[in-house]
Amino acid sequence: AFCPGCPHRTSFWAVKVALELDGRQGVVLGDIGCYTLGKGRTGYYLLQTLHAMGSGVGLACGLGQLARFGFTQPVVALVGDSTFYHAVVPALINGQYNRADFLYVVLDNEATAMTGHQPHPGLGVGAMGQPCTKVELDALVQGLGIPVVVADPYQVEETVYLVLELLRRPGPKVLILRRACALVAAKNRPPVRVWVDPE
Numbered sequence: 001a002f003c004p005g006c007p008h009r010t011s012f013w014a015v016k017v018a019l020e021l022d023g024r025q026g027v028v029l030g031d032i033g034c035y036t037l038g039k040g041r042t043g044y045y046l047l048q049t050l051h052a053m054g055s056g057v058g059l060a061c062g063l064g065q066l067a068r069f070g071f072t073q074p075v076v077a078l079v080g081d082s083t084f085y086h087a088v089v090p091a092l093i094n095g096q097y098n099r100a101d102f103l104y105v106v107l108d109n110e111a112t113a114m115t116g117h118q119p120h121p122g123l124g125v126g127a128m129g130q131p132c133t134k135v136e137l138d139a140l141v142q143g144l145g146i147p148v149v150v151a152d153p154y155q156v157e158e159t160v161y162l163v164l165e166l167l168r169r170p171g172p173k174v175l176i177l178r179r180a181c182a183l184v185a186a187k188n189r190p191p192v193r194v195w196v197d198p199e
Contacts, residue, residue: 001042005186007179008035010153011107012043014177015076018163026074026167027063029056033080034181035107047078054079054087057104061091064100064172074167075102081109081137082120089140095172096146103166104174107153108137109181141174153177 002009012035019026030038030047031054038047049059060077079088084106095102110123119125124134141148149166151159159177166173 001040002034002037003182005182006034007109007153007177007182008038008107009042010156010159010179011035011078011105011177012038012046014153014156014159014163015078015105016044016046017160018167019074019076021160021164022074022167024073026076029059029063029075029077031056031079031083033083033107034109035078035080038078052087053083054091057088057091057095057102060102060104061095061098061100064095064102065098067101075100076105076167077102078105078107080107081122082111082118084108084137085121085135089144092141092144092146092172092174096144099171101170102172103163104172105163106137106174106176108176108178109184110178111181111184138176141176146172146174148174148176150176150178153179 027048028046029049030036031051036050037043039045039050049056056077056079060075063075119127121135122137124132126132138148138150149162151162153159163175166175
């Protein structure tokens, strides 16, 4: 299950509800990372594929070309920020070049959370803790000529309707749902005292 407070929980909820409102079912593709848990209960069993790092976007490029054969379901690929930097840019270029019809949702939790919080190019910190030039995810996508929107998945209602709107736009489009990993956020907060009121 996703960790308590994980922003992926609300991201998956927003995609699930938007697809229900859209009414065309939809194909949801994923790959390796924390968001792989979207195949399970706390991800509402939303992911329909799970192959290799970055493969969801490659599959979305292919499925996004099938309208001419009568395929009308919206295609959504979900991927984390770390996987984006490691394995997705070539597939995005392919999707843009071939005008594939899909929504690519980047679950940007500012971490490589599943494997130990190693740094990635979007964090501005190298493997040895040295400062590096941060590669801005949204600027990179804009540089490919793909429309990109950044939103906070904790703004649940707004995110649902944003996903719904993007599902109905033609061509490739990117939605970055940005909210820090709950574990990272907890490290940067002072400890919180809690108690149980027995009444």
